[in-house]
Amino acid sequence: xxxxxxxxxxxxxxxxxxxxxxxxxxxxxxxxxxxxxxxxxxxxxxxxxxxxxxxxxxxxxxxxxxxxxxxxxxxxxxxxxxxxxxxxxxxxxxxxxxxxxxxxxxxxxxxxxxxxxxxxxxxxxxxxxxxxxxxxxxxxxxxxxxxxxxxxxxxxxxxxxxxxxxxxxxxxxxxxxxxxxxxxxxxxxxxxxxxxxxxxxxxxxxxxxxxxxxxxxxxxxxxxxxxxxxxxxxxxxxxxxxxxxxxxxxxxxxxxxxxxxxxxxxxxxxxxxxxxxxxxxxxxxxxxxxxxxxxxxxxxxxxxxxxxxxxxxxxxxxxxxxxxxxxxxxxxxxx
Amino acid sequence: xxxxxxxxxxxxxxxxxxxxxxxxxxxxxxxxxxxxxxxxxxxxxxxxxxxxxxxxxxxxxxxxxxxxxxxxxxxxxxxxxxxxxxxxxxxxxxxxxxxxxxxxxxxxxxxxxxxxxxxxxxxxxxxxxxxxxxxxxxxxxxxxxxxxxxxxxxxxxxxxxxxxxxxxxxxxxxxxxxxxxxxxxxxxxxxxxxxxxxxxxxxxxxxxxxxxxxxxxxxxxxxxxxxxxxxxxxxxxxxxxxxxxxxxxxxxxxxx
Ligand SMILES: [Fe+2]
Ligand SMILES: [Fe+2]
Ligand SMILES: [Fe+2]
Numbered sequence: 001x002x003x004x005x006x007x008x009x010x011x012x013x014x015x016x017x018x019x020x021x022x023x024x025x026x027x028x029x030x031x032x033x034x035x036x037x038x039x040x041x042x043x044x045x046x047x048x049x050x051x052x053x054x055x056x057x058x059x060x061x062x063x064x065x066x067x068x069x070x071x072x073x074x075x076x077x078x079x080x081x082x083x084x085x086x087x088x089x090x091x092x093x094x095x096x097x098x099x100x101x102x103x104x105x106x107x108x109x110x111x112x113x114x115x116x117x118x119x120x121x122x123x124x125x126x127x128x129x130x131x132x133x134x135x136x137x138x139x140x141x142x143x144x145x146x147x148x149x150x151x152x153x154x155x156x157x158x159x160x161x162x163x164x165x166x167x168x169x170x171x172x173x174x175x176x177x178x179x180x181x182x183x184x185x186x187x188x189x190x191x192x193x194x195x196x197x198x199x200x201x202x203x204x205x206x207x208x209x210x211x212x213x214x215x216x217x218x219x220x221x222x223x224x225x226x227x228x229x230x231x232x233x234x235x236x237x238x239x240x241x242x243x244x245x246x247x248x249x250x251x252x253x254x255x256x257x258x259x260x261x262x263x264x265x266x267x268x269x270x271x272x273x274x275x276x277x278x279x280x281x282x283x284x285x286x287x288x289x290x291x292x293x294x295x296x297x298x299x300x301x302x303x304x305x306x307x308x309x310x311x312x313x314x315x316x317x318x319x320x321x322x323x324x325x326x327x328x329x330x331x332x333x334x335x
Numbered sequence: 336x337x338x339x340x341x342x343x344x345x346x347x348x349x350x351x352x353x354x355x356x357x358x359x360x361x362x363x364x365x366x367x368x369x370x371x372x373x374x375x376x377x378x379x380x381x382x383x384x385x386x387x388x389x390x391x392x393x394x395x396x397x398x399x400x401x402x403x404x405x406x407x408x409x410x411x412x413x414x415x416x417x418x419x420x421x422x423x424x425x426x427x428x429x430x431x432x433x434x435x436x437x438x439x440x441x442x443x444x445x446x447x448x449x450x451x452x453x454x455x456x457x458x459x460x461x462x463x464x465x466x467x468x469x470x471x472x473x474x475x476x477x478x479x480x481x482x483x484x485x486x487x488x489x490x491x492x493x494x495x496x497x498x499x500x501x502x503x504x505x506x507x508x509x510x511x512x513x514x515x516x517x518x519x520x521x522x523x524x525x526x527x528x529x530x531x532x533x534x535x536x537x538x539x540x541x542x543x544x545x546x547x548x549x550x551x552x553x554x555x556x557x558x559x560x561x562x563x564x565x566x567x568x569x570x571x572x573x574x575x576x577x578x579x580x581x582x583x584x585x586x587x588x589x590x591x
Contacts, residue, residue, distance in 0.1 A: 075366065076367050078367075079366050079367035079368070082363050083364065084578060084579065084581055084582060086591040087583075087591050088356075088386060088390050088393075088407060088410055089390075090591055091363075091386060092383055092387070095366055095379050095386070098366050102366075102372050102376050105372055106372050106373070109372075194591075201590055201591075202589050204589070205586070205589055310367075310368070314368040314370070317368070317430050317432075318432065321370035321433070321486070322370055323490050323492070323493070324489025325489065328484075
């Protein structure tokens with residue numbers, strides 16, 4: 001079994017905040033910004049010490065912290081089945097998988113810290129409900145098949161997203177994505193394998209798998225976000241190569257690669273309009289229920305309250321431990 | 336016809352495997368709920384190690400027993416009276432991190448010394464499993480020991496809390512050293528070793544960390560829970576198994 005080793009940094013030094021260039025005059029700024037935009041067009045990778053427009057920094061910090069929060073909140077629905085995994089092998093794989101997500105959270109938090117915000121501050125924003133995370137994790141895991149569906153569909157969608165982010169213009173983010181993508185492939189495979197086993201099992205197992213498919217398919221498509229026409233930040237992000245493709249492009253890419261995988265194990269995709277289009281060389285698909293998406297994003301999904309409570313409980317429950325570690329580290333420094 | 340020695344060997348393996356599995360089941364409750372992200376990772380590592388150990392010993396037992404037995408049979412198809420883990424590891428942690436670390440430390444020090452002996456076992460499978468396990472347990476003991484020191488010598492609250500965990504778990508440590516005719520037979524064959532012989536070393540090991548953690552060790556108690564060797568457990572084990580075994584029990588013909 002693969003194990004992840006991360007050094008515990010208890011008395012973590014606060015990273016130096018990246019100095020913001022506040023003395024630049026307005027026309028200077030637009031000149032700098034033009035040069036910045038040009039360099040990105042020329043394929044330059046931006047590093048923490050490089051000058052960057054404040055809006056670029058802010059957008060990236062928002063995206064990266066949301067991504068890190070998603071990894072961490074994403075541990076909850078899957079963690080829900082660790083104690084009930086149906087074999088020792090599945091239990092070990094699931095623990096390793098959820099553990100990877102904790103590692104992803106860590107890498108992305110530290111990559112985001114290079115933009116000038118401390119991890120603890122980002123976590124406070126998550127706990128207070130101010131920061132968002134992927135809406136998919138506000139759905140419940142009701143049966144074992146859901147663990148398969150998450151690995152296959154949710155991590156599958158994440159791979160499509162992250163493979164592209166690995167080529168984004170911000171160096172620390174792109175490197176974090178590169179590292180993560182390798183692990184995501186294992187997540188994707190183990191999920192698909194869970195469903196493949198169910199689909200060649202008893203009738204009850206097949207029903208369980210199809211039911212999970214029915215419940216997770218549409219929310220998985222929503223993971224790519226609303227159509228770019230309704231995505232307020234898209235234009236800037238595309239210009240800065242923080243995004244390289246539109247939400248709709250990526251969604252289409254995900255559908256195209258997933259449909260055949262479903263067919264291969266006999267799962268039906270719950271969309272009557274799904275059909276191969278010979279002209280576009282893509283699958284056509286039905287209307288996504290964006291009302292539902294916005295409901296969930298705005299806190300009214302089936303598990304929003306639960307997920308936030310679980311994170312807050314864990315945080316509160318561990319406060320005495322973190323306090324003790326800090327106090328102990330301080331004592332050792334003095335002595 | 337199975338020999339008495341083989342019967343004893345199966346029992347011996349199941350005891351170790353059950354203990355590691357039930358311990359892992361408890362520790363894995365932390366995945367996603369740790370005090371810091373780094374600890375989610377560390378505790379998941381520990382749970383994975385312990386599951387790995389249980390699978391190794393179950394598989395060996397299955398090999399000796401034959402009759403279509405598998406690791407999953409032992410883990411998922413046996414009832415509460417058949418499990419042979421020590422009572423300490425089945426105790427609920429109730430998301431008390433200090434309690435978890437104390438359990439990991441007390442049981443880990445014992446496992447460390449046990450595996451160190453078993454590396455010299457005349458049974459090559461046992462000595463091989465022990466050699467693999469001892470590396471993992473060494474890390475568990477160090478990790479838990481570090482936390483006990485931090486918590487003991489941290490804040491007033493953490494000192495009190497980890498002291499409470501020690502007081503609560505201390506009575507369970509006697510059971511760790513219990514042995515019976517199964518052990519006797521294996522000891523006489525050079526397969527296992529007398530646990531009494533490392534009891535002093537265990538006591539020294541744990542006292543050393545408790546001194547560093549500024550934690551007074553409780554008086555030797557008259558009350559000491561026992562029963563694991565005979566499959567007589569606390570009420571907690573039944574619930575743990577009900578949850579862990581629910582899928583294979585509900586769908587007896589299913590393959591996962
Ligand atoms: Fe991830
Ligand atoms: Fe991700
Ligand atoms: Fe993943």
